[in-house]
Amino acid sequence: MDNEIIFAAYLEQRKNFINNQLRNPKYRIQKLRDLYQNIKKLESEICEALRLDLNKSATESYMTEIGMVLSEISFMRKHITGFAKPRKVATPLAQFAAKSFRLPCPKGQVLIISPWNYPFMLSIEPLVDAIAAGNCVVLKPSEHSPHVSAIIYKLIKMTFTQNEVLTVLGGREECSFLLDLDFDHIFFTGSTRVGKIVMQKAAEHFTSVTLELGGKSPCIVDETANIKLAAKRIVFGKFLNCGQTCVAPDYLLCHSSIKDQLIKEIERQIVLQYSVDPLRNADYPKMINQKQYDASLRLINTNNTIFGGRYNNATLKIEPTLIAADFDSPSMQEEIFGPVLPVLTFDNFDEILQKINTYHHPLAFYIFSANKRRINQALNTCDFGGGCVNDCIIHLATSAMPFGGLKHSGIGGYHGKIGFETFSHIKSIVDKKTWIDLPLRYQPYTKTKTKLIKKFVK
Numbered sequence: 001m002d003n004e005i006i007f008a009a010y011l012e013q014r015k016n017f018i019n020n021q022l023r024n025p026k027y028r029i030q031k032l033r034d035l036y037q038n039i040k041k042l043e044s045e046i047c048e049a050l051r052l053d054l055n056k057s058a059t060e061s062y063m064t065e066i067g068m069v070l071s072e073i074s075f076m077r078k079h080i081t082g083f084a085k086p087r088k089v090a091t092p093l094a095q096f097a098a099k100s101f102r103l104p105c106p107k108g109q110v111l112i113i114s115p116w117n118y119p120f121m122l123s124i125e126p127l128v129d130a131i132a133a134g135n136c137v138v139l140k141p142s143e144h145s146p147h148v149s150a151i152i153y154k155l156i157k158m159t160f161t162q163n164e165v166l167t168v169l170g171g172r173e174e175c176s177f178l179l180d181l182d183f184d185h186i187f188f189t190g191s192t193r194v195g196k197i198v199m200q201k202a203a204e205h206f207t208s209v210t211l212e213l214g215g216k217s218p219c220i221v222d223e224t225a226n227i228k229l230a231a232k233r234i235v236f237g238k239f240l241n242c243g244q245t246c247v248a249p250d251y252l253l254c255h256s257s258i259k260d261q262l263i264k265e266i267e268r269q270i271v272l273q274y275s276v277d278p279l280r281n282a283d284y285p286k287m288i289n290q291k292q293y294d295a296s297l298r299l300i301n302t303n304n305t306i307f308g309g310r311y312n313n314a315t316l317k318i319e320p321t322l323i324a325a326d327f328d329s330p331s332m333q334e335e336i337f338g339p340v341l342p343v344l345t346f347d348n349f350d351e352i353l354q355k356i357n358t359y360h361h362p363l364a365f366y367i368f369s370a371n372k373r374r375i376n377q378a379l380n381t382c383d384f385g386g387g388c389v390n391d392c393i394i395h396l397a398t399s400a401m402p403f404g405g406l407k408h409s410g411i412g413g414y415h416g417k418i419g420f421e422t423f424s425h426i427k428s429i430v431d432k433k434t435w436i437d438l439p440l441r442y443q444p445y446t447k448t449k450t451k452l453i454k455k456f457v458k
């Protein structure tokens, strides 16, 4: 899109925010209802776009993208009125007579930048939270998922005015242009590398940021775990969307005594869930583009492949693959964003937790174990965004808990109440009564005043 057109629309939206109807919670509820209905109307087109960009099946598209968005809209519609209400809080006796309250207000004009891997969900879910909180939005979906970006453009046009939500199509150039403008909040989902650029640019305008980034999410399986169930759930979490999931288990750490059994079960599950030839499975997604395809293939070679490893250059599909690795392997140096699962072993649980903590804080952490003491130890000593015990990836599929990372894997969170708060500024207000005015704080100070102040303020 042309920068001049973007700038004019941005300015118009900014200028109009003061009178924007979105400031009214009732109007927000109505807009989210429209959004819900329009998503339902466009459901088959959204599925088709996801199939074209990532070869996602209709079931996977609904389960991991459309359904998640619809359920966040339903949650927000139910709770906007309550979340938007001024909340009365206690007033210190020294401030008698007054009432104090916290007043949630929209941050204003927010910029949402999204990636290509869950291109619908990761654009529209933050948008839902931003609208619920009363903001106007500039939305920049990813250039790498063009069919989904086009349907998002259509959906937004059907539902909102440009002064409410403006979709900017384009890539790095358009995004850089937007990042030079003054926004009241920036919500970014993407790589740690670009997250750093976003934060630096936001600093120019003292703009708050939410960064939803990535990282290497470990998955521990100890010798007390239910191996069959662990294998089934790991295969689901790792190979969903062909491994292009920010919270996918990035690498497997299994106790050496159960390694062979676990690998056998994972192999069995890959065949059960994806068939003996996943490359021919019509419901198995593809890599988004040549660059991502090549990056995953670079990790696989004949020496390290335990299972899988076949690929198809024409369809950009790589089958679910297990590789042998240690902490020095190339696969352990960066986040893997494909269907390649390195398998590492450990013997000492305490040592492995310490080792995990030498990496940047991961976005997710998974432990499969029946040992409660070890589970608690892991949850309390490892630093990470969020995670699961005896499962993986499902912790983000809820409006009841915030989703987000920590340091290199992200700053802040969203979904549900925290999502509303992410896009709100809470004004703290003291409403002082006029029928009385205690003289204590005013000069001239006296011994009695000092004594009374010390009595009330301590």
Ligand code: NAD
Pocket: 113, 114, 115, 116, 117, 118, 122, 140, 141, 142, 143, 170, 171, 172, 175, 176, 179, 189, 190, 191, 192, 193, 194, 195, 197, 211, 212, 213, 214, 215, 245, 246, 335, 337, 363, 405, 409, 410
């Ligand atoms: P990316 O950082 O390359 O791109 C994200 C967005 O930033 C895109 O809209 C893109 O146009 C824009 N962009 C890219 N380069 C830019 C630049 N130099 N200046 C300004 N804008 C730029 O990320 P991606 O490849 O689209 O997505 C994959 C990454 O996203 C992975 O690291 C993954 O872990 C992460 N991710 C995180 C979450 C989460 O919720 N935490 C979810 C999905 C993906």
